[in-house]
Amino acid sequence: MHIPDGYLSTKVWIATDLVAAPAVVLLARRAQAKFDHHRIPLLGVMGAFVFAAQMINFPAGNGTSSHLVGAALLGCLLGPSAAVIVMTAILATQALLFQDGGVLALGANIFNMAIAGVFAGYLPFALLKGSRLGLFLAGFFSLLTAAVLALSELLISGVAMPPAMLSISFAWFLVSAAIEGALTMSVAVALERIQPGCLRKPEFAGRAWVTTGAVALLLGAFGWLVASDHPDGLEALALRAGISGRITSLIASPFGDYQASFLADPWLSRPVAGLAGMVVIYIACLAISRGIGATSREGV
Secondary structure (H helix, E strand, O other): OOOOOOOOOHHHHHHHHHHHHHHHHHHHHHHHHOOOHHHHHHHHHHHHHHHHHHOOOEEEEOOEEEOOOOHHHHHHHHOHHHHHHHHHHHHHHHHHHHOOOOOOOHHHHHHHHHHHHHHHHHHHHHHOOOOHHHHHHHHHHHHHHHHHHHHHHHHHOOOOOOHHHHHHHHHHHHHHHHHHHHHHHHHHHHHHHHOOOOOOOOOOOOHHHHHHHHHHHHHHHHHHHHOOOOOEHHHHHHHHHOOHHHOOOOOOOOOHHHOOOOOOOHHHHHHHHHHHHHHHHHHHHHHHHHHHHHHHHHOO
16 A cells, blocks of 8 residues: 555655645644643554554455555544544654655655545544444545555556556455455454443553553564565556556665564564564654644643
8 A cells, every 4th residue: 555656756746745744734733732641652552553563464365465554443543633643653654764655655655544544434433423333434445545546646647557457456445445444343342342432532541552552562573474475455556557667765774674684584673673663653653742742731
């Protein structure tokens, strides 16, 4: 789902950057008005959890894989404005530290997943008042919206795709959207069982906070052992469309491809990279949320 640099035309990535940047600023200001200082640890823990979960790809059929995007899950637990901020921190860390998603294309990825994905998921969740069906539809429409937007941006950028390829891609989108819906519902229901009421008032103290953090650590350290090597839907689409060779890397990172390049042993390099990413995202979310909280208390 992460669009790398080289796939989008200059006009498209500039346009999405210009839309995403002010939108994130606006939503950060909106989060100020509704800020609850009890959410400070929650933002960091949920950001780390979603990052760790995104590292684990699993088979989705037809030689492709999928993974939890988590935009809908964050929206349901944190509210849409705070969820956009956390997703933006995740996507920025992935692009800058792990070369997952482009730097120039960061605006497109933020628009697709962090903005449109969050709000497309939050709408059915709110309309159905947090029911299990609402949770499933939240994940389903969140991923489907983000995927269709990514495909549209490729088409606008001039990537040629025959009708058969588009049909196959959309079928994969539907499968992945159903998986996202099931995962969103399952995780949210599990958290609600651990701490009743967390979906209605997500202060997230006690058992749910600790459990989510522990699961995130396990996923970050050992999730790669069960992850699928198959390309995700966007990567498979790029291979079929003949554009995979266009990928360009604008920055170098010691943690590219979620491996610590300074460690030769994969049993060390992958867990170190995963845990490093979780720490960075936790600190980033903590800093942002504390900043929002401080600004909110000052009445700005």
